[in-house]
Amino acid sequence: MISREEALDVYQQLRTIRSFEEKLDTMMKAGKMAGFLHLYVGQEAVAVGVCSHLNDRDYVSSNHRGHGHCIAKGVDLKGMMAELFGKKTGICKGKGGSMHIADLDRGMIGANGIVGAGIPQAVGAALTVSVKKTGGVAVAFFGDGATNQGQFHEALNIAATWKLPAVFILENNGYGEATPAEFAAPMTDLAVRAKSYAMHSLVADGMDFFDVFEKAGEAIDRARKGEGPSLVECKTYRFLGHFVGDPIGYRTDEELNDWKTNRDPLPTFETKAIEMGLVSADALRRIDAEVTAEIEAAVASAEEAPFPSPEDVLTDVYVTE
Amino acid sequence: MISREEALDVYQQLRTIRSFEEKLDTMMKAGKMAGFLHLYVGQEAVAVGVCSHLNDRDYVSSNHRGHGHCIAKGVDLKGMMAELFGKKTGICKGKGGSMHIADLDRGMIGANGIVGAGIPQAVGAALTVSVKKTGGVAVAFFGDGATNQGQFHEALNIAATWKLPAVFILENNGYGEATPAEFAAPMTDLAVRAKSYAMHSLVADGMDFFDVFEKAGEAIDRARKGEGPSLVECKTYRFLGHFVGDPIGYRTDEELNDWKTNRDPLPTFETKAIEMGLVSADALRRIDAEVTAEIEAAVASAEEAPFPSPEDVLTDVYVTE
């Protein structure tokens, strides 16, 4: 279980992701930003529940919906915000944008615009830590839709065959873009797919930090101990559209409202953590305010930051020294 | 169960495949043929057991080890032999060679040099028969190695999601080239992979025609009735190298001899069929002789046939009329 201090930290991260994403949503809709934004609102407990077990020698690969994973893995908020504004001070100098945020120093090996492509890369990172015996683990985050990609299959098979310290976090939010998961696979419970690789699997309530924390902890522990990879299916839901600008229309309001009203990971965490005596509502409200201020500061600094120069288009293609 | 007539037919096919392949092996080693030959010796019961249930409105896709599937699906022997000699009279005018034998009129939609690539194509054929409501089914033949390809995964998922009349025949011969199956996946029983697609699965003794016939029959029946696809794992073994010229060395003589001595599909069929009163040894010896003659005739006609003209290199790229 987690300590009081850790609980505050967890809430701070949940709130940061939520507020970061909501701020982006507002700014994008107001025409203040360009690009393709896939927001993580609703799924925060997954990123935070998993990354709470990780440290800097551990690796994470992510997907198109990557902001939450990046924040939970400790990527600098200002650098992320500036990146989304296409500024020179962005974590990727404005060259990558939302779907390509990475910070190798923090073990964040990349968001990814290709569904499924991050999965073998995490296995590659697991190979590195295994060959170099660093004691690290590597985690891949991906969606239900990605489990229908060949790369999911090939990567899990390799990880299992080589018994690598990898953990596969399947965020099952019920949709791949506009297509409901049940039209993309003959079943909606996807953890069973681990059986194809004789792999350990677990199912977590992806809306509940504590459940994700426990299940991911078990998987990460096993990986660290050399017991091989696991697949953890986290049942979750995205509260916003597939991307900012999605007309939605493929799901009913009732469905959405049910998840939002009854299973929002922030109130869920708050209620449980207060019940457990880990935090007070006051402390959380203070965090809310701090986070808001931090995000406003990140926006202000991103807005003020310079754009790259046009000539920068030509640099950073090859390592030249 | 099969009739006496059918039993003779089955034996005729088993023997044809065996003799065809052994003849190729001899000729190749004698330097009479060029190319990359992957022979099917040892696995005959699978192709014959499955294709005995098929007719011309059914489709089969195959892999690099395709001669047996082609013969069992009724592709002309002379045309195949001429193809392997690179002759103009070849079933593909000498343009394809061993890994690309096809005969669309017979529902043989192609051997394939890309491991796994035939699997979605069979699903495509199943889509055609389903949309056109022909009552046909489509069968994909592939090896244990191919189940580690993304295309296997994606194709099975699509077939299951769309409930198409497809049947997946996994010929588990324990090796992908020189690599034992247990170094390519964390387990050697692969039928379990159907579970990832909530798909029906069966396991057959791939050395025993009768067992394959029964299990494949069940799967094909289900498909024809609209009950969706199945995966049938046939446990088998290849008696020769991965290709003609393979130095082998990756398996022991004891292992090979055990399979050859105790589980050869031809004697296995013969013993059972005689026991069941379906055939007499004499009748089978007559078939042996006929088959030998037929294959010699195919070789003679292929040897005499003309090569394509050099200009033919430019034709058949596009449909032009």
Add this chain to the structure above:
Amino acid sequence: MARTLSFTAALNEALHIAMEADDDVIIIGEDVAGGGGRKDQGIEDAWGGPFGATRGLIGKFGPERVRDTPISEMGFLGVAVGAAATGLRPVAEIMFIDFLGVALDPLLNQASKMRYMFGGKARVPLTMRTNVGAGNRASCQHSQALYGMTVAIPGLKTVIPSTPADAKGLLLASIRDDNPVVFCETKSLMNSEGEVPEGDYEIPLGTASVVREGGDVTLVGMGRTVHTALEAADALAEDGLQADVVDLRSLYPLDEATVLASLEKTGRLVVVDEATPYCGIASEIGALCIDKGFDFLNAPVKKVTAPHTPVPFSPVLEDEYMPSQEKIVAAVHEQLGWNT
């Protein structure tokens, strides 16, 4: 009668016509309906394709013929190849051409080679619709212009319209072609509008079109860069230079005759492509000119392309990345020795 339609609407119209005319035409791809199986909940085609080009099809032709797929590009493109070889005429959508990274084999080793390797006995009437190009801040994995890759593959045809009218006529011709065709739709043109004839018509693959006449220099473009070339032609006209602007429309088969005829007339050629510079159409046109157009050439052939870099995200960088009117004008000036 022609009406003004967007690119997307013109494509949509072509798909309606093709499906109506031929029961064998089916549509498969991710979100081509989108929530299409939830008719019971009143949801039919929430998206109608990522850009809306397949809207209305499932309602009219049913879920048998309009199929949302899992996110399995290699798989469903392979399915489409198998279906095409056995009697259907599938239109498969690979949402962005960048996704050929996970879908190349069905084109590279299957659809393109079947006819040849089976000795002329297969027909693979597959159309692969896909979105190409930069300019929408979609960053490097959703902005490439990879048609050079498909042009290089014998057995495929590759098409890229620059106007809604051409989009409709070329798509109908592509679907009815008995060969596998890669049909490229340019991201930055999807909402652009133009006159589109009503009814059923085809524009034959392999015919370029001269969209502006002028005797001083030939500008060759495709898709978006036809428009950039036209802008450059306007700018050049102010310098007193008249440009021929050739819209390739079809990248393979390539209408060499039209390109060479224009070059013969002008003696100078600039090829404008939003793809990266190496081993693409721009180089191909250069190689064509130097081989078959050698005697016509009064100046080096210049390529105005994207640089040899991934597509950057930042608007400032992406704008610099794209071929521009200014770069074309500069290339023409260079040919004339104006800036040396």
Add this chain to the structure above:
Amino acid sequence: MARTLSFTAALNEALHIAMEADDDVIIIGEDVAGGGGRKDQGIEDAWGGPFGATRGLIGKFGPERVRDTPISEMGFLGVAVGAAATGLRPVAEIMFIDFLGVALDPLLNQASKMRYMFGGKARVPLTMRTNVGAGNRASCQHSQALYGMTVAIPGLKTVIPSTPADAKGLLLASIRDDNPVVFCETKSLMNSEGEVPEGDYEIPLGTASVVREGGDVTLVGMGRTVHTALEAADALAEDGLQADVVDLRSLYPLDEATVLASLEKTGRLVVVDEATPYCGIASEIGALCIDKGFDFLNAPVKKVTAPHTPVPFSPVLEDEYMPSQEKIVAAVHEQLGWNT
């Protein structure tokens, strides 16, 4: 001291040296050991790679660093990319370049773009060894020369040696390069032999080599076609024509200076490539000549390539398919107007 070694042996030697010198170098691919896990049964590396180039490595460096993979090209190449980005220096083998059909994404959208899209902060020291070319009766899915496709991708380097000595030096340089490198080994050269220096040496990527000097015409080749060009040069010498023969060695970066210097000297250039004709290196060299070499040209640049068809199986057809000495000589004669 140089010894005579086959291509395969030279590659094997380079791999031994690279692994010995740097613990981060690992080998992954199908059958790179082959039965490598059956040490208990006395089986160590039954195959040592499909052509034997990785033989002996597992015995020396162990199964941690020499890994047989499942038949999962996209997966293990993606694993190699992830490993490269996090500190290893993988040498991954894609048995035949044709299999990029099922392995393109890790090159196209990942390895090549990481450094750029992450703002210059990634290093991806991945080497992808792969086998290219026709001539071995391996038919159309095992005989392609698809390096034009990788040259087109910004962020990658592409190399193709024509001799065992170059193979060794270029492979060592590729492995030690901090960028992703596609290292092409030509099928029809694997058993050919040549002098190979002992010890550790590198041939820098991006340097072509002039393998024969002559002032009348430039023949540009790569891999196998260097040898075809040399044969043609012999034949041309009988006509009294002296050919410069340039071996590109590295396709990206391309040593433009060496090509242009030769062209300046000879005024005529024929590029010989066993790949298909469109959007490949041959066209790229043509486009280079017409752009930067315009003033040097006395004749059209001719491409001698394979035709725009899949590779046929029949020996008669495949022999016709390959660029030959005769076709090169004919192209030179055409440039000189000898046969018009």
